[in-house]
Amino acid sequence: MDVIPPANPVFNKEMEDAAINALRNERFILGESVNKFEEEFAIYTGTDYAVSVSSGTNALHLAQIAADLPVGGEVITVASSYIATANSILHANGTPVFCDINDEYIIDVNQITGKISRRTKGIMPVHLYGHPADIDEINDIANKNDLFVIEDCAQSHGTLYKGKMTGTLSDMGCFSFYSTKNMTVCGDGGMVTTNNEKLAEKIKLLRNHGQYPKDVHTIVGYTARLNTVNAAIGRVQLKYLPKWIESRRNASKRYCRLLSDVDDISLPPGDTEIKKPSYHLFEIKTKKRDELLKYLKEKGIICLIHYPTPIPYQPIYKKLFGYKEGSFPKSEELSKQAMDLPMYPELNYGQINYISEKIHEFFNR
Secondary structure (H helix, E strand, O other): OOOOOOOOOOOOOHHHHHHHHHHHHOEEEEHHHHHHHHHHHHHHHHOOOOEEEEEHHHHHHHHHHHHHOOOOOOEEEEEEOHHHHHHHHHHHOOOOEEEEEEEOOOOOOOOOHHHOOOOEEEOOOEOHHOOOOHHHHHHHHHHHOOOOEEOOOOOOOOOOOEEEEEEOOOOOOEEEOOOOOOOOOOOOOOOEEEEOOOHHHHHHHHOOOOOOOOOEHHHOOEEEEOHHHHHHHHHHHHHHHHHHHHHHHHHHHHHHHHOOOOOOOOOOOOOOOOOOOOOOEEEEEOOHHHHHHHHHHHOOOEEOOOOOOOHHHHHHHHHHHOOOOOOHHHHHHHHHHEEEEEEOOOOOOOHHHHHHHHHHHHHHO
């Protein structure tokens, strides 16, 4: 069998044609495809507004500025995520405050209230690996304490919570279109979704040097626009996204069925009446993670680790805030035991069967 990669980003002829058409016929920056992509993404998610930006990190950064995060204001987030989640708080001149995760890989809502101080201004849950955070509980805490809520949806395109898309459940949602995400723009890109017109307009100003109309700058802004060619590709990818999410869900169900008898691994949370993950990653946990990774690689199955170090234990966060190991035990456990099996829409049942067979083979040795 050929090597099975961990991910397989799609770029087909339709996307190539869209890119060439945009390059030949539109402005390179903020062209017509940008506006159409925003309109179509808002329709897909079910929000009133979607504003494109140059990356998922910039989406989080600008969203916090739009929410009026003051210098030094604290934003509560989760210890287990990509470092960009916390970095965006620092970019916005805020201070990240970390909670541990629960057994679903998402922020433990039972810890949030205890992290709130007089400096707390917001909560930033992460729908990690495509698993939705407990947004109702988070919104209740935020409402009682006059805090904003910004969803980090970088990995949750197509994820449902009580029948609604992530990114529509709070003040703002922030998506990434990096090349390995559920959908991409064949480069960096991001989107902020919201039902608040004032927030949407402020994001538009912030991404373009605070400029509107031309040569009139009303606030200090940034260079954070999405390129037109990337938006054109994103429009095509968005058409495929529902089918791709369905394929991911089907693949995850097959993984779960085939691996449910392996006592040495923990499978990810599945569908419930409330939560329907989009399975950006199919994450398993095992105490024999490193040995299993090596064994599967020898069999032509490439798996990755997301993320080997919780954010607070990264060298720069230890230096800035003095975090020490032992503060976030569940995040530590995940970082030491978790690995993601190959997951992408074109992954077929034969490949999943082969991966399952080799995992059984490893643990039955």
